[in-house]
Amino acid sequence: MGKEVRSDCEAWPTVCRKSNQIWLKLFVSVLLVGVSFRLLFLRSSAVLPVSEAPAVAKKTEYLSNATSEKCDIFTGEWVPSLSRPPYTNESCRFIEDPQNCLKNGRLDTDYLYWRWKPYGCSLLSFDGEKFLEKMRNKAWALIGDSILRNHVQSLICLLSKAEEPVEVYHDKDFKSRRWHFPSHNFTLSLVWAPFLIKAEIFEDDDGQSDSDIQLHLDTLDSKWTENYRDFDYIVISAGQWFLKTAIYWENRKVVGCHYCPGKNLTELGFDHAYRMSLGKLFNHILLSDHKPLVIYRTWTPDHFENGEWFSGGTCNRTKPYKAGEFRGRDVDHLMRNIELEEFQKVKARSSEDGIRLKLLDTYNLSLQRPDGHPGPYRTFHPFDKEKNALVQNDCLHWCLPGPIDAWNDLLMDMLLNDL
Ligand SMILES: *[C@@H]1O[C@H](CO)[C@@H](O)[C@H](O)[C@H]1NC(C)=O
Ligand SMILES: *[C@@H]1O[C@H](CO)[C@@H](O)[C@H](O)[C@H]1NC(C)=O
Ligand SMILES: *[C@@H]1O[C@H](CO)[C@@H](O)[C@H](O)[C@H]1NC(C)=O
Ligand SMILES: *[C@@H]1O[C@H](CO)[C@@H](O)[C@H](O)[C@H]1NC(C)=O
Numbered sequence: 001m002g003k004e005v006r007s008d009c010e011a012w013p014t015v016c017r018k019s020n021q022i023w024l025k026l027f028v029s030v031l032l033v034g035v036s037f038r039l040l041f042l043r044s045s046a047v048l049p050v051s052e053a054p055a056v057a058k059k060t061e062y063l064s065n066a067t068s069e070k071c072d073i074f075t076g077e078w079v080p081s082l083s084r085p086p087y088t089n090e091s092c093r094f095i096e097d098p099q100n101c102l103k104n105g106r107l108d109t110d111y112l113y114w115r116w117k118p119y120g121c122s123l124l125s126f127d128g129e130k131f132l133e134k135m136r137n138k139a140w141a142l143i144g145d146s147i148l149r150n151h152v153q154s155l156i157c158l159l160s161k162a163e164e165p166v167e168v169y170h171d172k173d174f175k176s177r178r179w180h181f182p183s184h185n186f187t188l189s190l191v192w193a194p195f196l197i198k199a200e201i202f203e204d205d206d207g208q209s210d211s212d213i214q215l216h217l218d219t220l221d222s223k224w225t226e227n228y229r230d231f232d233y234i235v236i237s238a239g240q241w242f243l244k245t246a247i248y249w250e251n252r253k254v255v256g257c258h259y260c261p262g263k264n265l266t267e268l269g270f271d272h273a274y275r276m277s278l279g280k281l282f283n284h285i286l287l288s289d290h291k292p293l294v295i296y297r298t299w300t301p302d303h304f305e306n307g308e309w310f311s312g313g314t315c316n317r318t319k320p321y322k323a324g325e326f327r328g329r330d331v332d333h334l335m336r337n338i339e340l341e342e343f344q345k346v347k348a349r350s351s352e353d354g355i356r357l358k359l360l361d362t363y364n365l366s367l368q369r370p371d372g373h374p375g376p377y378r379t380f381h382p383f384d385k386e387k388n389a390l391v392q393n394d395c396l397h398w399c400l401p402g403p404i405d406a407w408n409d410l411l412m413d414m415l416l417n418d419l
């Protein structure tokens, strides 16, 4: 896999930026997050109580295959499991190093022995053979950022138990890739589009940038739109990149920014940009005469404690939270609410037109897994040289194997019940 062993700089507020000055900037921008959050909820508090996320979509939208009872597979709890993880660092060669916690020396393994149990039904484990059989001659695309890529690695590990894929394409940076499963003629594309809309990004391989991101709020990212017609199934998600400093464009004019002091531009807030982006995305789905099944995956919370990613935050818990123990942070609620609102809007408009749009609502189950992140084990044996070394932690991406293998169990359940 060589080259794809890359840093995890891409997905989130620039874990790799090393300059203190930038950290300070980012710290201030995190403060701004708080401010814009408060503003938002002052604006909308009449509609949305701050303390609770709005009830998710419609409950009982999916039937569990296991029981055929009506059941919301996204609401439930993590229960202890005796089963071994579905694959390991030995059996799957598709795990990228920063998420390869077993290989990197994480010693506690309790986090591998939980399974997601929806209230009122059970979830079957992902079955690669069955999946590939159903998806014979089909083309999938998974579109988004590095958390999406994290998800794809899990999916490929699960599928490769049934058939070894052949990589048939990758771009220069190994960010967009495509695999073919020859004996099922199944194609899986990973498309790098961290904002979903058009963005000019000036980061080098280490995530260092000299120049602000230029984000075009009125233009979708052609990386995925140009191939939209090739796909039968699409899983799409974004979010984390919107927290970064960026200049916002519309109609080829600068209209504002998120965190750009000294530039005499209007602070529009990253929530504004995220809403615009999702609006554009859903509109595209609605208006296109090509009608793939589109699955939108919801926002992923992080679990930094005792600091942020840039100020020594860690995530060293070894057990899931109990239901209701951790409700997420302001930024989680903000981003998730935008997703649910935009999704509901398009759902309401989509009924007659043969639009097939579903929500893969992984938020709640991910929220409860502070134990599932690489933490310091995003690098190989980080404490070998020095026991108390200061190591940058990753409390945003997920260990593989790990909790997000359940995202694919959910996906499988949704497919079995749809087809
Ligand atoms: C997998 O991880 C174990 C430690 O859990 C390690 O001993 C082994 O060398 C790793 N194997 C590979 C192929 O990375
Ligand atoms: C393989 O699947 C593609 C669609 O994804 C289809 O166009 C092609 O004809 C299939 N090939 C064979 C040999 O069936
Ligand atoms: C800031 O922008 C406004 C309008 O865009 C302009 O009127 C004003 O002169 C600018 N201020 C500075 C200091 O450039
Ligand atoms: C977890 O990290 C915190 C500081 O970030 C530390 O105080 C605590 O002892 C750690 N817990 C374990 C079990 O290592």
Ligand SMILES: *[C@@H]1O[C@H](CO)[C@@H](O)[C@H](O)[C@H]1NC(C)=O
Pocket: 053, 054, 055, 056, 074, 075, 076, 077, 323, 324, 364
């Ligand atoms: C999340 O899970 C808890 C308990 O597990 C439940 O009470 C709550 O309604 C769920 N929230 C959402 C948004 O699904």
Ligand SMILES: CC(=O)N[C@H]1CO[C@H](CO)[C@@H](O)[C@@H]1O
Pocket: 065, 066, 124, 416
């Ligand atoms: C294991 C199981 O119950 N699978 C069932 C899932 O649902 C499909 C369609 O209803 C059945 O054909 C499977 O047998």
